[in-house]
Amino acid sequence: MVPLRPSTIIRSFLALAAILYVYDVGRSQFYKSETAALLRGQGKVSPPEPGLHVADQTDVFKISPRREYRTSLIVSAKALATGDDQGIVESNFSIVDSLRDSKVPESEINRAALESRYVDFFYGAMVDGGFGQFVDYSEWDSETVALVRKGLIDLKAFRHLALFDEGVAIVAGLDPDELRQFINASHHSSKDPLLMKLSSIDRRFYDLNDRESLVKLNAAWIRQQPNLTALSPEALRDELQGRGVYLPHRDKIPAKT
Template sequence: MVPLRPSTIICPVLVFSGVLWIYDVGHSQLYEVETAAILRAQKEAASPASASHIPDQTTAFRASPIVSAEALASGDDQGIVESNFSVVDSLRDSKVPENEINRAALESRYVDFFYGEMVDGGFAQFVGESEWDSQTVAMVRKGLVDIKAFRHLELFDDGAAIVAAIDPKELRQFINTPQPSSKDPVLRKLSLIDRQFFAVNDRESLVKLNAAWLRQQPNLIALSPEALRNELQGRGVYLPHRDKISVKS
């Protein structure tokens, strides 16, 4: 038997090892590609298919006012204002802090709250329902400024001056009384601007100005009922410890 030279043995071994190395590298790269594809598919499957979905919900409500597409398309001023009010209050009820809600949407909501109380029961009712909370008063005033309701702003400041002139203890007692008597001196003082309100509103409609303010927001989002519901229901997933966050009513 002819003895084999070392080179005769080593060469096939090196070739075989090289083949194994190439196979392992190729298999590893293929595995990485397949894994990436699976993860990408899982991510896409977990995301809502709707194009109207808001991608970053941790900041989405701060970035944009949101209304229903139906309310926006209808052209009805009251409809779009009420839609915004409903969205903002849904977020507040879900314990979303107001600093995570769009500022324009908040201002619109507070102005509409003021308008609703004035129409329903007058300035005394607004003071009672709001408890003359400083944040609420400031938001209403800022909203009146931004929607350019300057006649209403002047009247609101007149009402604030009346409140400032009332003894704090008397004001607190009035606020804490569920149904003040029509003869209550505080109620009578606060009601002095009620007639003026309707006269001003005939010339400067708060609803129209409020609706125009919302429509002119460049980042306004209009969603279908289903998409809107999904966004509102899904918000809590992105807000850590939402059950521990208190929101002022």
């Protein structure tokens, strides 16, 4: 067998690289055209009036795994139809987390859906263990704190916002090593200095939430979104699978924890 010359190998490699490049560009252009077609279809659907339920729009959009509601806040049609505030908030939360688990970057998830999800994350931490637990669970990630704060503003939960800012100010005043030690600790004593500083925040949160329910405000805000979309279980499954499978380079995008 006659060995191949180095120049022959290089030319073959470059030809293969060119073919792969053209294929990849083609896939990206196809994805963009599919998204544009979906957006045109969404423009034909009248936005819901505040307070009204949204019917299952699966048939309107003719959803397939290659079409996505990239600009929509998606909830389960069943959760929306029940009228239960906690149910609709939890539906949005679970859908956002399913998208994130499918390695869909947060930049491609509806912003209102993200804010609602992070406000509910904050609410759950407060109910479960107080502001200190929110600090622990969030690891005091600056983006998480910012999204919770922006969500409270958009929900018009201004009393909760004022209390949240008090907690933020307390944590901001900590020595960085003290904060890191708190987050890394496997167990927190009730006499932990930070927990004691935040105890007044926790007590006032419960009193405030009795008068200004964060879940009710969150659910009302979701229902008022002009691009709210309710999906049947089958359409929801297809959408979640499609978002993770058909986007270019999806396998190369790390999931945010």
